[in-house]
Amino acid sequence: MSKYSNKDRYIPTDIEPKWVKRWEDDGIYRTKNVVEGKKNYFALTMFPYPSGDLHIGHWYAFAPADAHARFRRMQGYNVMHPQGFDSFGLPAENAAIENDINPSEWTWSNINNFRRQFRTMGASYDWSREIVTCSPEYYKWNQHFFLKFYENNLAYRASGRANWCPQDKTTLANEQVKDGRCERCGTAVIKKDLKQWFFRITKYADELLNMSKIHWPEKIKLMQKNWIGKSEGVNIQFNIDDFVPGGTIETFTTRIDTIYGVTFIVLAPEHKLVNELVQKKQIEAVSSYIENTNKISEIERTSAERDKTGVSTGAYAVNPLNGEKVPIFIGDYVLSTYGTGAVMGVPAHDQRDFIFAKKYGLDVRIVIEPKNWEGGNLEEAWLGEGLQVNSEKFNGLPNNVAKERISDYIENNKIGHRTTTYHLRDWLISRQRYWGTPIPIIYCVDCKIVPVPEKDLPVLLPDKVEFNQTGKSPLTENSKFLNTVCPKCDKPAERETDTMDTFVDSSWYHFRFMSPKSQFAPFEKDQVKNWAPVHQYMGGAEHAVMHLLYSRFFTKALRDLGYIDIDEPYSNLVNQGMLIKEHKKISKRSNPLNPDPVIKRYGADTLRCYLMFLGPWEQGGDWSDSGINGIHRWLNRCWSLCLRKPESKTNNPDPDEEKNILRVAHLTTKRLIDDMNAFKFNTSIAAMMEFTNELSKVADKGTISKKVWNECINRLLLHLAPMAPYISEEIWQRLGNVGSIHLQNVPDYDSQYLEIENVTLVVQINGRVRDQITVASGITQEDALQIASDSEKIKRFIDDKDIIKTIFVPGRLINLVIK
RNA sequence: GCCGGGGUGGCGGAAUGGUAUACGCAGUGGGCUUAAAACCCACCGACUGUCAAAGGUCAUGCGAGUUCGAAUCUCGCCCUCGGCACCA
Numbered sequence: 001m002s003k004y005s006n007k008d009r010y011i012p013t014d015i016e017p018k019w020v021k022r023w024e025d026d027g028i029y030r031t032k033n034v035v036e037g038k039k040n041y042f043a044l045t046m047f048p049y050p051s052g053d054l055h056i057g058h059w060y061a062f063a064p065a066d067a068h069a070r071f072r073r074m075q076g077y078n079v080m081h082p083q084g085f086d087s088f089g090l091p092a093e094n095a096a097i098e099n100d101i102n103p104s105e106w107t108w109s110n111i112n113n114f115r116r117q118f119r120t121m122g123a124s125y126d127w128s129r130e131i132v133t134c135s136p137e138y139y140k141w142n143q144h145f146f147l148k149f150y151e152n153n154l155a156y157r158a159s160g161r162a163n164w165c166p167q168d169k170t171t172l173a174n175e176q177v178k179d180g181r182c183e184r185c186g187t188a189v190i191k192k193d194l195k196q197w198f199f200r201i202t203k204y205a206d207e208l209l210n211m212s213k214i215h216w217p218e219k220i221k222l223m224q225k226n227w228i229g230k231s232e233g234v235n236i237q238f239n240i241d242d243f244v245p246g247g248t249i250e251t252f253t254t255r256i257d258t259i260y261g262v263t264f265i266v267l268a269p270e271h272k273l274v275n276e277l278v279q280k281k282q283i284e285a286v287s288s289y290i291e292n293t294n295k296i297s298e299i300e301r302t303s304a305e306r307d308k309t310g311v312s313t314g315a316y317a318v319n320p321l322n323g324e325k326v327p328i329f330i331g332d333y334v335l336s337t338y339g340t341g342a343v344m345g346v347p348a349h350d351q352r353d354f355i356f357a358k359k360y361g362l363d364v365r366i367v368i369e370p371k372n373w374e375g376g377n378l379e380e381a382w383l384g385e386g387l388q389v390n391s392e393k394f395n396g397l398p399n400n401v402a403k404e405r406i407s408d409y410i411e412n413n414k415i416g417h418r419t420t421t422y423h424l425r426d427w428l429i430s431r432q433r434y435w436g437t438p439i440p441i442i443y444c445v446d447c448k449i450v451p452v453p454e455k456d457l458p459v460l461l462p463d464k465v466e467f468n469q470t471g472k473s474p475l476t477e478n479s480k481f482l483n484t485v486c487p488k489c490d491k492p493a494e495r496e497t498d499t500m501d502t503f504v505d506s507s508w509y510h511f512r513f514m515s516p517k518s519q520f521a522p523f524e525k526d527q528v529k530n531w532a533p534v535h536q537y538m539g540g541a542e543h544a545v546m547h548l549l550y551s552r553f554f555t556k557a558l559r560d561l562g563y564i565d566i567d568e569p570y571s572n573l574v575n576q577g578m579l580i581k582e583h584k585k586i587s588k589r590s591n592p593l594n595p596d597p598v599i600k601r602y603g604a605d606t607l608r609c610y611l612m613f614l615g616p617w618e619q620g621g622d623w624s625d626s627g628i629n630g631i632h633r634w635l636n637r638c639w640s641l642c643l644r645k646p647e648s649k650t651n652n653p654d655p656d657e658e659k660n661i662l663r664v665a666h667l668t669t670k671r672l673i674d675d676m677n678a679f680k681f682n683t684s685i686a687a688m689m690e691f692t693n694e695l696s697k698v699a700d701k702g703t704i705s706k707k708v709w710n711e712c713i714n715r716l717l718l719h720l721a722p723m724a725p726y727i728s729e730e731i732w733q734r735l736g737n738v739g740s741i742h743l744q745n746v747p748d749y750d751s752q753y754l755e756i757e758n759v760t761l762v763v764q765i766n767g768r769v770r771d772q773i774t775v776a777s778g779i780t781q782e783d784a785l786q787i788a789s790d791s792e793k794i795k796r797f798i799d800d801k802d803i804i805k806t807i808f809v810p811g812r813l814i815n816l817v818i819k
Numbered sequence: 820g821c822c823g824g825g826g827u828g829g830c831g832g833a834a835u836g837g838u839a840u841a842c843g844c845a846g847u848g849g850g851c852u853u854a855a856a857a858c859c860c861a862c863c864g865a866c867u868g869u870c871a872a873a874g875g876u877c878a879u880g881c882g883a884g885u886u887c888g889a890a891u892c893u894c895g896c897c898c899u900c901g902g903c904a905c906c907a
Binding site for chain 2: 178179218219222223226227229231233251252253254255266301302303304305306308332333334335337338339340342343344345346350351352353355421422423541544545577578582583613614615616618619620621622623624626627628629630631633634636637640682683685686687688689690693760762764766767768769772793804805806807809812813815816817
């Protein structure tokens with residue numbers, strides 16, 4: 001028989017389920033919209049897609065975020081920390097195709113599973129605010145916004161070459177193509193000509209570049225800036241009247257100062273003037289070149305390492321500044337989607353043009369004088385600054401001055417104009433898939449594009465469809481859905497069968513949490529006033545130029561449509577890093593890490609704390625199977641330390657020991673508050689461990705009074721509560737406290753306790769530590785020098801030497817510079 | 820190629836101009852136990868030194884520099900992990 005009954009031991013599996021139920025019954029995490037005397041604080045994590053199970057990556061994202069939200073709650077904020085499910089999307093549909101199950105059933109069963117597993121985690125979510133994007137109550141509002149966007153020219157339908165994923169059989173937005181591959185499945189993306197729906201995000205390109213109102217990691221802001229890719233330059237027209245009567249080729253350049261160095265023009269093979277320009281003897285070469293271009297993959301085509309190729313059209317264009325005729329080529333290194341789809345070739349000052357010119361024996365004419373140039377040929381393009389040469393009346397000007405003068409000249413003579421181009425494209429939202437929000441549009445032979453009237457929303461997604469994988473939306477084959485009547489003329493008409501990109505769902509979900517049950521509006525204005533913008537957003541960096549960009553766009557669009565009056569969705573953003581295991585990526589097959597056995601063995605508190613302890617959250621961490629033992633041992637120590645029998649405490653305290661333990665206690669509080677504010681969970685826990693180590697040292701010595709001891713224990717528990725909600729609550733209750741620990745306030749520190757009488761001063765000789773002396777903390781430099789030079793260890797060094805300088809850092813060190 | 824994060828004991832990591840290696844893991848020795856687990860105590864960068872110590876030297880990717888003093892600041896490299904990449 002064990003000395004202790006189970007009642008006295010820390011058995012996580014006994015206490016954890018009990019508290020989940022109790023917290024839920026008492027509704028302690030239910031958030032009121034307004035609480036007198038408290039500031040609102042909206043803590044949000046990027047909501048999950050409900051795949052099979054809540055895996056360790058979810059835990060790593062959500063548990064520390066929950067601890068932070070709990071910490072803010074205990075600091076006295078009225079915290080809303082909601083959770084929901086981003087539940088439209090391909091996996092459900094793919095599961096349906098593979099296993100012949102209904103996507104809706106599959107999704108809802110996963111959601112139920114997630115709900116259960118989230119409860120195990122002990123997160124402080126307000127489940128009464130849960131939202132599920134695949135429910136009609138939610139996606140109705142996607143449709144509503146679509147219609148508003150359409151009315152206000154923020155949504156439009158256009159045909160063009162769209163990114164197409166042959167595996168997922170749908171189009172993709174530019175942001176969802178990474179390295180020429182589908183961001184989801186990694187399949188090489190091809191181009192397909194299709195009529196698609198777009199959101200006009202480019203309207204906000206400039207405003208999206210302004211990030212003065214968001215406190216986000218520099219990295220994310222930079223990624224967005226690069227993605228938007230603003231560049232200022234000039235569109236200039238080259239006359240091609242000899243070949244196309246009255247025609248011109250417009251090229252975009254950021255280097256108009258190099259206009260006199262143009263020795264050729266290159267058009268993208270898709271450029272609309274190619275057919276008109278191509279000369280008889282070049283027809284065959286040009287068409288076979290275009291054919292080849294269409295054959296190669298997008299990855300290959302956009303690879304920078306690839307040879308630059310092209311073919312002459314046989315036509316010439318006239319440089320409007322010097323009247324020179326230059327040959328026109330087509331080449332696939334010129335992209336039809338950027339600028340005007342045509343570039344002026346300046347081999348002397350652009351490396352790509354240089355390579356192209358060398359390959360096809362074209363002239364290289366220097367117009368900006370390179371540094372140390374002696375008139376010889378170039379080995380590579382000169383990209384630096386310099387004075388204009390070979391540039392007629394602009395000769396001798398610094399090129400950045402010439403840039404402005406030449407631009408003025410071009411505008412005055414109406415041969416072109418200053419312009420700005422962006423890498424950012426409009427957001428393609430059509431998806432040829434079933435499991436998403438139906439786009440609320442009807443096509444009528446007479447009335448053309450007709451929006452579904454607001455009163456007919458939601459356009460419900462039909463329950464049953466056939467998955468024939470034709471590359472068209474499965475809704476196309478559901479005649480009941482497809483066939484309808486025109487709302488305008490009542491004649492038979494057809495519905496749009498594409499569904500929306502699921503990033504539409506997540507672009508405004510944070511607003512829905514504010515009034516999740518609202519039936520007559522997507523969200524209530526009053527609640528937006530109470531809660532927006534999200535004070536603290538937390539999630540992975542992989543969404544930098546997808547969700548986080550779309551969401552900012554949506555906020556600005558909704559503002560302009562009068563729904564809200566804020567400019568940004570998320571004021572503060574923190575990205576967690578990646579969790580790896582024993583130096584390798586975690587993978588279901590090769591390096592698995594399933595949370596379930598961990599919880600069974602150690603409990604959720606241990607798992608939560610270990611995830612926070614194993615490294616700095618923002619940088620990611622390395623899980624070790626043995627490392628978790630340390631956290632479990634520590635929680636066990638906390639348990640026995642806090643629940644010691646009162647007999648072991650003394651009535652004859654030692655004032656010095658008490659002073660010291662109170663100093664450590666208050667120092668722990670200071671460290672904890674600072675570290676939690678900075679999301680440094682690892683050092684927060686280390687601080688608490690040091691505190692428990694100190695408490696252990698004095699626990700049996702009988703030098704601490706009951707009063708001081710209890711003060712320390714309470715302080716420890718209140719700091720532990722956000723990280724380990726179960727064990728702290730259990731101990732709190734066993735100690736006879738009334739009310740949940742999670743409704744208490746975090747104690748502050750009192751700096752009077754931090755002061756100490758004596759400090760250890762390091763004595764250095766020439767910057768090297770030679771001794772340590774204990775002195776009064778307020779000691780003067782003179783006294784410190786006296787004590788230091790009396791020390792035997794120091795005497796050895798300074799005998800027969802001169803002290804030429806003394807550096808004194810109060811409370812830290814005294815450094816003697818000797819010669 | 821460009822942009823960003825990072826490189827510290829056997830391992831995860833701490834310290835952002837002032838005692839490098841906090842905290843934890845692993846390891847070693849001891850206690851408790853019939854035994855094991857658990858738990859408790861002590862030690863734990865390398866080299867040198869000693870019966871033991873005291874002490875000394877070296878060490879934060881590499882090389883220079885600034886400073887009384889550098890993991891921390893500056894310059895130049897190397898490695899690694901992310902992101903972007905023919906954007907005219």
